Amino acid sequence: MVGQGKRVLTPAERAERAPLDAALSYAALGWPVVGGSTWNGRNWEWHNGTTRKPTAELAPIIPRDFATTELNQITRWWQPRQVVMPTILVVTGGRFDVIEMRGAVAVKVRRSTGFRRNRTPVVFRRDTDRAYFFTTTGWEQPSDGFGDEAGGVKLLKPRSLVLVPPARLPGQATALWWVNPSEVKGKVIDYDTFEKFLRSVFAGTPDPDKP
Structure with a gap:
């Protein structure tokens, strides 16, 4: 007798579960959501x-201090078939820091030899044309920035909120992982190494990781 396996979800059911599955995957990395x-x-x-209530902008539905990796709580927040599914936000400053930059600037960094050899999770928001690079924690924004051509590049303050996929965004835009955390097994790049990449890219100096 052939045993019954686990029922295969339909495409619609997989879409309904996508936010929950994503939130659980981030929590498994130790990222509070x-x-x-x-x-x-x-x-x-x-x-x-x-009850529905408009918010002026993207905002947490409860204080960010309640961000968690606890699976039961996450399952309650993102249970499928809700009328409105919450957007997933991760909180910086605990397991990772995040450097934000414009899309065109981010492309330069993404194409650098050093970054290709030392990849780190990167999420890109089409609605704001901003990319978010995940790094190790414990650093401060350099007093001189990241180079003369690095306008708009900034290290987010601890306890900042970063939107991660999947998400609905203005203008039918999307958020997508340029480098998915699963591709690098949840590891983030060392901040000092990443800062060197930034300075080399924006100053036009040789890539520090290029032979």
């Missing part, structure tokens, strides 16, 4: 199961 307001096609809104 918290729910954020949701883009409904017109504005950001918060939903508690019975």
Whole structure:
């Protein structure tokens, strides 16, 4: 007698589970997550199961201090078939820091030899044209920035919130992983190494990791 295997989910069911599966995968890396307001096609809104309330911008639906890696709590927040599914936000400063930059600038960094050899998770938001590079923690923004041509490149403050996929965004835009955490087994690049890449790219000096 052939045993019954686990039922295969339909495409619609997989889509419904995608936020929960993603949130659980981030938690498995030790990344605290918290729910954020949701883009409904017109504005950001918060939903508690019975009441909807617009928010001026993307915002956590509960204080960021409640961000967690606890699986049962995450499952309650992102259970499938909710009327409004919360956006997934991760909190910086604990397991990782994040450096934000414009898309065109990020492409230069992404193409550098040093970065290709030392990849780190990178998420890109099409709605804001911003990329977010994940690094190790414990550093401060250099007093001179990251180079003369690195305008707009900044190290986010600890306890900042970063939107991660999947997510609905204004203008039917998407958020996507340029480098998915699973591709690098959840490892993030050393900040000092990454800063050297930035300075070499923006100053036009030789790539420090290029032979």
